[in-house]
Amino acid sequence: MKKTFGIMAVVSLVIELVVALAIIGRIDDVGMDPVVVNECVHAIADNYGDEEAYPDKLDYAVIDSKGEVLYKNSDDVATSVNEAVKHGDIMLDLVVEGDVVGKVIFNNSTDEQIEGYKKSLTIAIVCITILQVLLIGLYYYYLRRTIIRPFEKLNSFAARVAQGNLxxxxxxxxxxxxxxxxxxxxxxxxxxxxxxxxxxxxxxxxxxxxxxxxxxxxxxxxxxxxxxxxxxxxxxxxxxxxxxxxxxxxxxxxxxxxxxxxxxxxxxxxxxEVKPSEQPAIVIQELIKSADYLNKAGAFTVPDCRVYIDRLRLLQAFDNIFMNSYKYADTAISVEAYEESFDGASCLAIRISDEGPGVMEEELPLLKEKYKRGSNTYEKDGAGLGLYLTNYYIENMDGKLVLENLTPGFSVIVYLRQV
CATH class of the missing domain: 1.10.287 (Helix Hairpins)
Known part of the structure; x- marks a missing residue:
């Protein structure tokens, strides 16, 4: 493509040079041919008086010795000696049978010819210049499409990568x-x-x-x-x-x-990472017993069903629930397991309740957020991650964690999806 643009540019320059030289050469040749002028005068002299036989190759006028116009073949021709001298026309004596009977005035069109050639040269240069501008524009478009724009994209890409956008x-x-x-x-x-x-x-x-x-x-x-x-x-x-x-x-x-x-x-x-799978609900009984190492929970039964859980993450969730109860309530704990529909899905609900002080009602939604704790718990050590992680684990098993205040006490309900 670059070679094509280069060749076209060179060709346009050559054409411009050739046209300019040709027109300049024609300007140098501007003027009337003396041979043609002399032949015309002789033809007029030979056919003097017979206007129909006069030649018409050139524009001229014939005047007699008194200055009267005898003949002219163009309205642009001077018809007097003064006018001819002023215009720079060519004047030759008209000799018939040895006597000068008048003059032949030839119209000098050199200036008009030069102006015509100049106009032609100007038009040619303008046309070729327009062509060259178009070539430059096309070449710029080619450079922008093949070099500048791709380079800008590379630059933008490098900036995005440097900012970490991969x-x-x-x-x-x-x-x-x-x-x-x-x-x-x-x-x-x-x-x-x-x-x-x-x-x-x-x-x-x-x-x-x-x-x-x-x-x-x-x-x-x-x-x-x-x-x-x-x-x-x-x-x-x-x-x-x-x-x-x-x-x-x-x-x-x-x-x-x-x-x-x-x-x-x-x-x-x-x-x-949470990797839930289909498990028998009976494993929940084992997990709760493992989490309740102080044996504060009473006996409970689990319905015969299958649930969608990650055993390790569910054990960690129960650990967090029981640790919170030990730390903040330090009372007996009751556990209930029952089947219930929640958000249109069949679930196994595990309710773990204590008889502690609970939390303020408006703080319940905040307890599942990271680093959030109840306002009545700051005397106890903690980071506010237990219920946050528990909620994270349960939600990634397609379950739901619900917190409730009791009178008295606090209850955590874990909804596990049945399969």
């Missing part, structure tokens, strides 16, 4: 000089996106593992603490009481460290 692909077009580069750049974007996704997943997996281990450690530590408190109360001698008290203090230290580790890990995890 989702918008680079438009591929092999018709410009950056065609192969755009494909390579977009491949780089795709690979960078995969690399970042893999890195993010690895980091989240690592943090989730730390959070899971931290959470799993808290349950046996809490059991050790409760046992040490019981031993402290039942010990008969002071030395044994000191030992149980030391176990209790160290349990609190471990719990604080594990809580900090858990909270920092959960803080950075952008997405916790």
């Amino acid at each position: 989702d918008t692909p680079l438009e591929l077009d092999r018709k410009h000089i950056f065609g192969s580069f755009t494909e390579a750049f977009d491949m780089m974007r795709s690979e960078l996106k995969k690399s970042r996704a893999a890195e993010k997943k690895a980091m989240d997996d690592k943090k989730e593992m730390v959070a899971k281990l931290s959470h799993d450690i808290k349950t046996p530590v809490a059991s050790i603490k409760s046992t040490s408190e019981l031993g402290f109360a039942l010990a008969a001698d002071e030395k044994t009481r000191e030992r149980f008290n030391l176990i209790n203090i160290k349990s609190d230290q471990i719990t604080a460290l594990v809580s900090n580790l858990f909270n920092s890990s959960i803080n950075d995890i952008t997405e916790i």
